[in-house]
Amino acid sequence: MDRCRLHQPGGPRRKIRQVRIMHRIYRHAARVVVHLGEHTPGSGALFAELEKADEDLASISFYVSPNLNATIIEELEQLLQRPWFSRVWVTQEAASNEELKFMCGNSVVSRRALDGCFFGYSAYNKVLTKRALPITFRGPFQLRQSLETDAVSYLMSLLIQSRECVASDERDKVFALKSLVNMKHQGSLDRLIDYTKDAESLFQEIALLFLSRFDAAFLVCTRHPHQRDMPSWVPDWSQSLPLRSGWLLDQRCAVDGWSSDRMYRVVPNPKASIALCTYGAEYARITHFSEPFVFERIEDVELPIVALYHNSRPLCDMFHLDARESGAHHRFGWPIWDAMRNMCPATLHSLLSGSGTFYNATSNRDNARPDLYQRWAYFYLRLQGSCIALLDNGVLTVVPQAAQVGDVICLISGAPAPCLLRPLEEGYWKMASGDCPIPGLL
Template sequence: MAVPPGQTYGYSPLPSETSIRLLQILSGADEPIRCSLEVADLGDEPLYDCLSYTWGDPLYHELSGPQDIRRTSNERNNLITCDGLVLCITENLREALLQLSRDASSSAAGRGQYQRQRLIWIDAVCIDQGNVPERNSQVAMMNKIYQAAKTVVVWLGIEDVHTRAAIEVMNRLSSIPPEKLKVELPPDLDDSEVYRALGIPYVEPQQWLDYAAFLQRSWFSRVWVIQEIFVARNIVVFCGSNVLLWSDISTSSQVLRETQLGELLTSVATTAVNPSWVKSSETSTTYVGNTLTNPFIFENMRKKATSLNLEKLLVYGRYFNAADDRDRVFALLGMREQSLVHRVPYHIQPDYNFNTQQVYTKASWATICEMADLNLFSLVEDASFRRLQNLPSWVPDYSVTPQTHPLSGSPRAAAGEGRWNASDGLRWEVPVQMNLLLLPVEGIRFDTIIEFAATAAEITDLHQMETLLDLLAHYPQSRYPNGGTPTEAFWRTLIKDTFRGRLAGEEARGAFPLFIALRVWELKEALGSLRDVIKYSEPKPSPPDQLTKDLTKLSDVYSQTKAAVSDLSTRYTDGIIPDWNTIERMIEIGQDEDSPEKKDLDRDYDHIAESFRVAYSGRRLFRTERNYIGITAQSLQEGDTVWVLAGATVPTVLRRLQNGNWKLVGEAYVHGIMNGEAVRGDGVKSEQILLE
């Protein structure tokens, strides 16, 4: 619908730095929507509400039938009148304004009540989006705008086929007493024992899917939501005509987070969308950052407002969506100012004149200054996962969801509570002057990488465990440099010396042979399945058919793996690498549902598999010239160098560039130098270098 010439609404400049525009809805329940804008000053404490919503399609469609899907455009092609002139807004905002035009004091299915103020602040209408200086200024004060509002009104979108059942499930979950969340539940949502233990009525499978669809609406993954909810004094939630309590949404999400229900619902919902999906040991069991538990994350952040820093906020922001990648930083800055730890010499403000790479670099500098160390390096993803190609190597790509777990955890451990301090004894100071291209660092050049094994994906999907075993088989000496055995360094490194969230001990050592056994079992299963495909396929394949080539290749992998296991189990008799007969016995127990040993074996395998996944995802095993063993980012190359840098609690792998500068490859766990060992000793000298 075209706008007649001369009738488009024109914004007048705001009179002061604390001025805002507020919208008054003048129309009733029917279109056309009529409204008016008036200017107010935050210093005068005006009475108003704020709208929190998403510009694009608000619904999650993957669990809906084709006949139930109504897609919403994010184009601003819906016309309303403002002070007699035309404003263009998105379809979802139009639906929100229509709902707010109606009498919203009663609820069709929810439990909330809401009486709106005369005025409401809505970003798309109250900010002149085409005026970059004004946009910068208003975005910088959004935390104050939302904090001053009487109520933040959350608009989740129109009601759909899932809404009524989802609200019923939400109400049931939010009624569960906190003490019942500590019970161990059966791993099946269809098991009546789940509901008896929680004290709630049975939830039908379709109702669970309805609830999953509700929690995966777009609003729950929108990055601006974090700040809008964080500073809100009061929150009311609309889903169509349903007025919901925020406490019900966040509490029910907490139930998912603190019990097995979140993981179970994730599996059920994922399988419903993709029936061929199978949960494996490499699948995340915590589902960090998934929208099913985002409401709990929001509420948890509100409760921990005084302990937040920019680094934590940037970590959280990576699990949310933004139409403009710069907003993954800008949407969080207001929350940083709310924190009592705001004590930084370098400030960053929203400025859309800078491109995404510049914004991310500025945010990283600000984080380094605020935290007074270089542990930001632990948030840098492997180069293969980066989307922005022109970022400095030491700057995380905040536009991508992390694919690896930082070695020291995320968020980092409190001061003095971390497991490692590789640079203990080295002094680091914040650089005096910011440079958007180069970062000066100082540290110990420790050793050079000469050999490495397969990635996690290659080990899981291509059964290349033999590359891990080969690295151990090639180990040239009988003792590890720090005095232990090569096998001890090997298994501890593969799980970053961490088991069930703690320092790995005898329990982890006893469970590690299961890791080897189950990898062999997966290889045998893949080989048998491929043989069956060839045996029963019609017409029969004839060489050089691809299936035959794959079978030959996989058979070679099997032979190499068996030979490596046999060689290592003979050479090292400590049981870390079990012999072939022991492996076959473990596999036999694992397949015997009646075996009394199976339960313990399954439990131990789950724990060691999770420890390996957390440590090794996105990384690979390596050996250095001095025969140290470690893991680092999977894009490493021969000749990359292990450094211990002042200000970084874990070692770092760097690559020398032709111009003499260096680039960051990734953080590293290197067995034997995690607590200052590389820094101490005669003749150790530090060097100053530049990172690009």
Template sequence: MQELHYNPLNPYEIRVIRLFTEADHPVHATGPLHCHILHVPLEDSYLVNSYNATKGLSRTWPVTVDNAFDKQSTFPRPPDYAQLFEHDLWERCFPFARTPEFPHLKVPERLRITKANRMATRWPRDQNIKHDRTWRYAWGDFVALSYVWGDPSVKREIFVDGVPVPVTASLEAALRELRNRVRIQEGFLIWADALCINQEDLDERAAQVARMKDIYRAAWQVVIWLGPEQHDSDLAIVTLRYMSLQLQHKGDMSIFYRRVRLNIVRLPFWQWQHTHTTLNIQKHALEAIYHLLARPYWRRLWIIQEVALGATNSPVLCGHSSIRLIDISNALQFIKGDAAALGQFIVMSARGWHKFVKRWDNAIGDTHQISEKPWERPLAIASLQDPGRQFSTIKSDIYDMLVLVSEANASDERDRVYGMLSLPQVAQKIQLIPDYNRTASETFVLFSANLHLSRNLNGLRLVNSAVPAIGTRYLKSMHFSRPRKPKFIHRHRVVHPGCNHDLPSWAICWSCPRNPAEPLRNVGTVSRLASTDSPSISGNILTIQGVIFDTISTLSAFHPTESDTSYPWNAPNPPTSPYGSHDATREALARTLIGNFEGSEDHGLDPYRAILDWRLWSSSIQGDIKNLFGLQNFYYRNKTLQLFRTWTLESLIRLPESTTPWLVPRTATYREVLLGARRLLRWRRLVTTNSGYLGLVPAATRAGDVIVLIPGCDTPLVLRAIANKEGKGKFSVVGEARIQWVMEDEVDRRLNEAGGTMDSISIV
């Protein structure tokens, strides 16, 4: 079989492909794909015109869902959007069928709205093509394709310069769709990494990876390919566009659902009010959004830089439908703003109420692939194009970028490092040239060393510490739907063994799965510590300046089925509370459990009072009982935890006047604080230090580990002293921690008491 031959690239050249379309010859309208590889110079000296004077009308890509407003309506609603709110016969007869809380009420197929009636959009042909315009470059212009490679074992055949070349099914589908798009028919060339880079030549591959920033910035447009049509993706795109318009013009959620309150019983001595939420929008439209957000594209590593370097009007193609990335970003912001209601409906519509909360009883648990909020990662990636927007979950700090990379998928682990080098947050701190002749371990150590020496030590927060074993089979007794401590635990299993690649504990390992604990968000800086001495590395020892703040003494179990029965671990002499009174200590506990609350406003209900509501720990909210990270399971495993000399966890949570409660009202604040506490407590321990400070630490933490504050790291770190003689005076990193201070300047006060000097800390 004839193989494709790549001619060597000059330092200033890139390869692009010219895809043959029906504009070249009618034979290319259907059938196998044919293309031709070109070498083109990517230098400013070859630019002949600006964007506005060239073909393409200033980077405008026609999409299927556009600003076709209905002028007769007070709200700019295109006619196609009305179908989102139509209801079939079954739903009109049985309004409860539109409520995700009742997933067993299936709509008969014969009564469903057909796809042909639901979707009437077609991608438009551009009426504004100016054939007399010139190209930006002397050789033409090109678009960069951002896509998922897909399963490498599933191949499709295309013809490159007359040679049959096997490519992944994902790339073949993307090129097949682009062949029908007006911009490609107009003559725009395409850059796709799988074809335009000789993947077998490691030196060329490294050189082209180093030029990714230049390639994507120079591209006329970055075209995003989510994949073929599936799970009503065309309906999802129409719905997202409608949400984007709703946010821009009204921002009103009531059009999507309405709340109905019914007084079932209304007597002077007893009142029973039922609250019911009815969806106005079609439930299958929300289900389609969920599946669109769950696509593998959003987990691909390289899209982080590809999207960040593209334009805010980048086209997003999915099957025959398309939308601008800015509209997806606006729609996800719209969903995030009402996560407690609209966001919950999206998850429940696809997974059902019984699967809304991920169960951990017989699985390792995956906090990344299946999230309660599947819009968070796509929103974070879309926000990279404009990090100054208020709704962005990405800040300017490099740590947020490291978290995104750690949760992404990559076929070559070294690409986790090389895929970040073009991003502004990384490029200004690290000067590293890609080299695929290095091993993965060498690449990780070199990247971590460069990062730490730049005085940014937030990478230490991503240490892969081990998670102890839990029982994955158990019998849990029940009494009036209130769980007790699980009994007869067996089949113990280690959830996360930690890094085993023989790297220093200060090096970020990208080969091991990230620690399953949810990253600590919105923590700010721990203090105004400033070190005059830069970190130094000698061999495998990282020497930094810091403050050894306190020692951990009391620890909770991190999971209700933790195999080690010695937890909760009570110190011999629990400290007194530095927070003061019983009420002040309760508030400190609440702030420890939910951190800086960012939930929805709900009739002025204080979230810190809501998280300490005894009903939330006893009867809770429907569905939380099944979750082993729920507050009930945490409470019954750790209620004897002696946090302070006179108070246990039980005495802080359950007040003496507490009585047998009714169910918790399913309001936005209660749902948000419950979810926030669950996400913080997952795979973490609630601890107190020798001085009585409350905190959350990694599951691998043990009594005697120290809390350390380091300039350049936004959270406290848990370090463990090396026990052997060779490691005397040295520490290993366990992970990041959250400490509830008595006052904001507590660390500075401690430092002043010590004469303003910091300790020299050696980490191996």
């Protein structure tokens, strides 16, 4: 069998039965071989390197290659851009067993060799490529649910990790992940797999499942708004815009000193069938926002961020950079730029990058490439599809590009991060984002 065909006569109900048992095929397979396509003019050198690694790894526990030059790394980059690595359905192939093999042309190499090359055969502490490790490339021990983790928590973790994966049917971005849940809990998620329901019904069902498990903490998954025919607080899992890590589910927004006795009825419109009623407090309203950050690739982050850091005196002083007039302030507008200039540089850096990771815009790209691109990834996760917003209390935050002047930052009881709400008629609110980081509040 070279592939599993699901588009057979029988309609949605037959497809439901097939999808529910797909994981058994890969779990019981003696070996799974992934065909990545034919060789390109340069991929032969990469697979020659991987075949040599396989030979040595068969007799020793580690391998150090003298041949990991720029050409090999570039070919690895190209390989990771092949369609297999971005398809959500193949996560079950990746999680099947350790006997996963990769075929390109007539070359066949092990997962272990490809995995080792990705990390430079260096104890797995640095990556050589611009891209992060695709979820479809992780092994069974990384992908399969542990016995201690409940199925609902693990499903949310997988949905966040697989955010950039693609599927021809947006419902499959959920259905394909069920097979990664521990066998003990497979049955509890079978009811989600139903091709007779549309995507909106599926996403609402998942939202109610998460609400019962996490309470308001799951709102952080609605980072970017949607225009679907479903409540605005329901996460749209067809989106590919990044989410912050699931560790936020264990956090709570700092609301000390704020009265959280106001009730918010969050809906897409007053006639919505499902309203989320929660308590919270208004923090501030948006008065200005910058141009949005939109990147096609992680490396596209470099140019605007370098320009910003060299153009900001506080950031120049903090990171010992040469000040340059680059016109970066035009992206933000003077009100926001003035607020940034008066802000603690460490706080500003944390707001922009989403972490305290060290930044050095003068690093030599050839000598520090892995670390440098990992830094760009922090900025990408925080800023992609978002704007810097100035609030009426003088505080800066990051909001989705669909935000509007007058939208309200609210501190919702039990939520991991401040939320962005838009007032509607009759006391109702629309959720624009469940994750708007505020310095000092998370």
